[in-house]
Amino acid sequence: MKIKPFKLERYYTINEFSAKYSLCNSDCEAMTIKDLLALEKGASEKFENLWLGYTETKGHPELRQNVADIYTNIKADDILICTGAQEPIYLFSKANLKEEDEVIVQTPCYQSVQSVPESIGCKVLNWDVKYEKDIPVFDIEELEKLITNKTKVIYLNTPHNPTGFHFSIKEQESIIKIARKHNIIIFCDEVYREIEHSPEYTIPAFADVYENGVSVSVMSKAYGLPGLRIGWIITKNKSILNNVAILKEYTTICNAGPSEFLAGVALRNRQTILKRNLGIIKSNLSLYEEFFNKYKEFFTWYKPNSGPIAFVKMNFDKDDMAFAKKVLEEQKVLLLPGGIYDYEGYFRIGFGRTIMPEALRQFEIFVKQNLVKV
Template sequence: MNIKTFGVERWMNAYEHGAFYNLAETDAKAFTLDELLSLGKKFEVLDELLRVKISYNPTTGSQSLREVISSFYADTGPENILITTGAIEADFLVTNSLVESGDTVIVQFPAYQALYSTAEARGARIKYWNMNIDRGYEPDIEELKSLIDDKTKMIVLNIPHNPTGAVISEEQLRTILSWAEERDFWVLCDEVYHDFALEPGVVPPYGRSLSKKAISVGSMSKAYGLSGLRLGWIAAPDELINRCWCWKDYTSISNSPINDFLATFALKNIDKVMERNLGIARQNLETLLKWFQEHESFFDYVTPKAGVLTFPRVKNIPMSTEELCKKLFEKEGLLMVPGECFEMSGYLRIGFGNDSKMFKTGLSIFSSFLSSIQ
């Protein structure tokens, strides 16, 4: 099985750790351990943490963590949850468990490469369901319907969508799931930004809660600001969980018991976690939209409905977006992700979930750079 080089991850590895200003971050602002534990009775929680044995964790994840996660979904118990090393392993396990050579896999596009390159490496035919900026990144499910064929094994949705911030409505999601039930294919719902609704009611219910043909994938990284835990999960029917578990025995085996403990604690305090993260994101989005308006001669953009990402189209800049991002990094230590990492030259992925002071400074530096090329 030959697999493509992972464009965006190689880009981040090359530039992220040397950057002074990060406008490429896809997560909520990272918690410190002290800040996280302070969401509860810190010293009591710390005392529990210090008693955790640093040994192998159950390969499926602890019972307590799977119980908390299963409570998010309708008709779902701990036996329907498999804990993984981030959402990326979850997506990898699902794809390897389901997709065979000759299958059709339809992916909402542009997309995080893990959502389609594994299927492509397994010999699947990949079809793109394109989110178009000229249509406001609004999902057109009639276009999606036209892509479904007799060999369709899986549709891959990202709800909310990375990198555009678009969101499929509940009515649209229910329609897609009804097609899956009628034609017997799966719908992989990567829902790592699910709790990042910038306005109430814009994000549909979890796919797993709506249909047995939906597979929900979650993570501690994006919405929760805890990417360092490297912990995600799959919510799916028992039979598929067992198939994914067989693959997990050959990948990560198990997750750290320390990370399992901290994830359980964070998810039991999810309201406090999201109050903090949404506050930062909303403040930064207000700053970003004002900045876009001030620089409208350089960008076409769509206001994201959820998540912490926006995917503007660049105009009137005499260089490729990859060259632009390299110059900003080399001259200013400013990190952004070019559209080339998504097979979409001419676009930028900008993340607005990070520290607000740093975010404003980064935009100010970008402004000065744009002024210098006019």
């Protein structure tokens, strides 16, 4: 079956670089190569002398060890380095699913976890968010009801894009118990892991605590280095990892050597980078708190405990696509409308970037001119 266009990525391709003020980015502030290399003594000289030949298809052993160091039970051999998070999401489904399989997807979602299984011919069931007193929740009893004897994979994403929801450790344990009972793979997109707003919200990677758990992460979000296009897929299940590795030889074969080198520098210094990014997040979050307090008549937001994004409910209208278009045309501020996720009446905002205070100022001008009645 033909794969559907990726609505969110289409939206960014068209708007991201022409909008003056982006208020909806899902990554943390990036940095220059020079600033990154300055984090490690001797890195600059090593980078200049890097050999630009082909690299190991699995990823450089040193980089795989740097990735393994983020986790508890994961070894370098349980890891495949890939291009961003998008490549392993695509490859995992293509390499491990058959037409007759069913999958369950935590929704709204990053579209590839829905569209790739659909393109294989799988039946895709949605495990939808519910808002209880404006707080996003995922009902685990409902998840269990969606399981049949054909269910092969449960696709999760925590911290969650776009709602900002994050599973507690108890919820994680319950989901793993259910998956284990039914012998189901859990695929968890963990691209916002390690940017919890306080250490108490950190939960283990699914691949670290479940034998059929697969976790994907990336340099793009918490570490703010999307330009490297370095991500990874990890699992203790050798057959799943091998299937992905074999298919990768049809997509990118191996990764960009300079990017692998720079990702290694960043990961060895990740606490410094995370501290800086968390500082930006906390300062931006306080501005949103003030803003949403002031304009609660028009907007309701859920303040997340992890990650750099939140989902905002519009109390004055449901047409998020038209609203985002008007905000972009009149004030050059980019919002991500809920319609992109097939979720009406909401829009996504980000708070990992240093442009955010200015973008919020511009958005407030729009709100005053268009929503506030004088």
